[in-house]
Amino acid sequence: MSGVEGGPNYSVEVEGLRVQFGDFIAVKDISFNVNAGEIFGFLGANGAGKTTTIRVLCGLLEPNLGDVRVMGLNPKQGLDAIKSRVGYMSQRFTLYDDLTVDENLSFAASLRKLTREKFSRRKKDLLEFIGFERPLNTLVKNLPGGLKQQVSLCAATLHDPDIVFLDEPTAGVTPTYRARFWSLIRSMAASGKTVFVTTHYMDEAEQCDRIALMRDGSLIALDSPGGLKRSTFPEPIYEISSSREKLDEFWFESIKKRPEILKIQPHGLRYHAQLSKGVVEGQLRELVSSGCVVRVIPPSLEDVFIRLVEGGLP
Amino acid sequence: MNLKRVLSIAQKEVYHIVRDPFTLAMALGLPLILVTIFGLAIEFNMKEIGISVYDGDKSVASRSLLRAFSSSDYFHLNHTDRLPEAISILDHEQSKAALLIEPGFEKNLGSEKTAQAQILIDGADNSTVGVILGYLSGVQNQFGRNVGQTLSGSTAPFRTRYLFNPELNSRWFTVPGLIVIVVAILSILLTALTIAREWENGSMELLLSTPVRPIEIVIGKLLPYSLLGVGSVVFVYGLARVAFGVPFVGSHWFYGLSVLLFISAYLAQGLLISVVTRNQQLSMQLALISGLLPSVLLSGFVFPIENMPRFFHYLTSIFPAKWFMIISRSLFLKGSEPHELIKPFVALVVLNVVLMGVATKLFKKDVEP
Numbered sequence: 194m195s196g197v198e199g200g201p202n203y204s205v206e207v208e209g210l211r212v213q214f215g216d217f218i219a220v221k222d223i224s225f226n227v228n229a230g231e232i233f234g235f236l237g238a239n240g241a242g243k244t245t246t247i248r249v250l251c252g253l254l255e256p257n258l259g260d261v262r263v264m265g266l267n268p269k270q271g272l273d274a275i276k277s278r279v280g281y282m283s284q285r286f287t288l289y290d291d292l293t294v295d296e297n298l299s300f301a302a303s304l305r306k307l308t309r310e311k312f313s314r315r316k317k318d319l320l321e322f323i324g325f326e327r328p329l330n331t332l333v334k335n336l337p338g339g340l341k342q343q344v345s346l347c348a349a350t351l352h353d354p355d356i357v358f359l360d361e362p363t364a365g366v367t368p369t370y371r372a373r374f375w376s377l378i379r380s381m382a383a384s385g386k387t388v389f390v391t392t393h394y395m396d397e398a399e400q401c402d403r404i405a406l407m408r409d410g411s412l413i414a415l416d417s418p419g420g421l422k423r424s425t426f427p428e429p430i431y432e433i434s435s436s437r438e439k440l441d442e443f444w445f446e447s448i449k450k451r452p453e454i455l456k457i458q459p460h461g462l463r464y465h466a467q468l469s470k471g472v473v474e475g476q477l478r479e480l481v482s483s484g485c486v487v488r489v490i491p492p493s494l495e496d497v498f499i500r501l502v503e504g505g506l507p
Numbered sequence: 508m509n510l511k512r513v514l515s516i517a518q519k520e521v522y523h524i525v526r527d528p529f530t531l532a533m534a535l536g537l538p539l540i541l542v543t544i545f546g547l548a549i550e551f552n553m554k555e556i557g558i559s560v561y562d563g564d565k566s567v568a569s570r571s572l573l574r575a576f577s578s579s580d581y582f583h584l585n586h587t588d589r590l591p592e593a594i595s596i597l598d599h600e601q602s603k604a605a606l607l608i609e610p611g612f613e614k615n616l617g618s619e620k621t622a623q624a625q626i627l628i629d630g631a632d633n634s635t636v637g638v639i640l641g642y643l644s645g646v647q648n649q650f651g652r653n654v655g656q657t658l659s660g661s662t663a664p665f666r667t668r669y670l671f672n673p674e675l676n677s678r679w680f681t682v683p684g685l686i687v688i689v690v691a692i693l694s695i696l697l698t699a700l701t702i703a704r705e706w707e708n709g710s711m712e713l714l715l716s717t718p719v720r721p722i723e724i725v726i727g728k729l730l731p732y733s734l735l736g737v738g739s740v741v742f743v744y745g746l747a748r749v750a751f752g753v754p755f756v757g758s759h760w761f762y763g764l765s766v767l768l769f770i771s772a773y774l775a776q777g778l779l780i781s782v783v784t785r786n787q788q789l790s791m792q793l794a795l796i797s798g799l800l801p802s803v804l805l806s807g808f809v810f811p812i813e814n815m816p817r818f819f820h821y822l823t824s825i826f827p828a829k830w831f832m833i834i835s836r837s838l839f840l841k842g843s844e845p846h847e848l849i850k851p852f853v854a855l856v857v858l859n860v861v862l863m864g865v866a867t868k869l870f871k872k873d874v875e876p
Contacts, residue, residue, distance in 0.1 A: 248712070251716045252716070253712060253715055253716055272718075273718045276716065276717060276718045277718060279716070281713065281716040283709055283712055283713050283716075284709075285708065285709030285712070286708050286709035286710040286712070286713055287713075289519070289522075289523075289710065291522065291523060291526045291527065292519065292522050292523075296519070296522060299515075300515060300518075300519050301717075303511060303512060303515035304512060304515070304516075304714065304717040304718070304719045305717055305718065306509065306511070306512065306718070
């Protein structure tokens, strides 16, 4: 693991990064650090600047402004050193469909100039790691999407990088494969690799050590999932549900207008509400009919993001 | 540059080619289909041109004239008894020309008067007019010899001999030119598609996130297609020589060198297209418009450039196809010496430098952060 000498151990250091395409500023002067060995979640809507930032960190794009260090190395001093310590799984493309698993892996190995011995050792280890049991001469297009992503993870980590950038690795994958993929991510992090991952799934974000949230090219929050919840929702969230009567659209519209309610949002058949300043739980119970169950719940990350993205900074 | 990486990119490309029915069909089937169509089906030579005949004289001289026509393989005579009938056959496009011999043809021939026979040619069919006219002079000479005199002094005793292709065999002319078309399709189209595909599906980004050099990607991807191009040239060359009996009288090494130059110019053009479009569909269209169409229409393959308006003389010069067409035909049929082909050769070199320079520059600008 490398880092700033004598200082904290960072895998990625970003200071005042700006990326501009013509008049459009895709990334607006963001700064953050990624600790060595952590799972760093990078979240935000499509077009928020996540992929652009990753492309800078992988040496695919030159920033207009700012300073970037990956594993303590500055891209300006040569990209090859960085590229050899970084693994990248892109969102758009992972493996060649018309090549077999083996052909894809050995192609990736040859681009990285791995020796024959190292390649066969890494291949064996990684395929064991993901529990791959199909024949190696299976064409990638015949693999299920979730398995393809796992093989792609192998291809991205064949050269044993210190940090892996995973850009939406589980998009469009079944829940079973998603869970499996995240257990792989956790074991990689446990073995000392830094994992930098973007996702749209909140249950996945919950598993990150820290989360950075991007909106319109700016970094609007950066903390652990628990820290984000505490800082975004200092006041309690109430869940309102009813087994007896239907809390319909009409009910929702009428309660929304009450001055006691700061914010209320449907979550499936239930509602999550926050109260205006000075309003206590008892007043909420009086507002809703007696058939309703009201209880305090911890905010979900989804609540956090809805508030952060829609409501601006807390 | 690392040779091993170049080769593994080339190897990956070979997998793509072998597993994609479209590419494979293009690479193997197309040369065969083109050679078959142009070599066998399209016949620019004319034989058995139908001529309706009205012989109003029915004399020894008129029969001798008719014999001069029928003794060549070029004409097929269709005798009629009445003048309107001969013309009506021409009108109804059942013949390409009508030969009308006036009564008194023989008598006039013997006297000082001018003996007249009239030929009407269907001018609507442009392509046959020239051919018929060309054959006519031969027939006229033949007739002159038949009647034992040169025709009334005014007819110049020309004897035409066609050099390099004595029978004016159109296959000899077409098949060497086909190499241009085949290379245009294989090099420009397939190259443009394969590199545009890496852009389009995002794999180019993944390739570039490894320490691989852009130049290694380009060379690795172009390598299989250049071999494919060379293979197709050898294939068409073999067919031309063996199946169509086209002679090759020039220098083979000079030809080989020109083929390589021509292929690399087209590969560079394909690369340029893919860099500009980054999209397979657009690449395909641009490759067809800027590569295939000029190769067919503006290279001299079908239409002689000398007959085009002045503007096209200059325009066609920017297409490698024009220059290679000159080299190909000259070497196959004329056996020109390399120093006679210095102009087209230098033009190919210049186009290579320009196309490769622009393509490399744009490509580098695109991928290097």
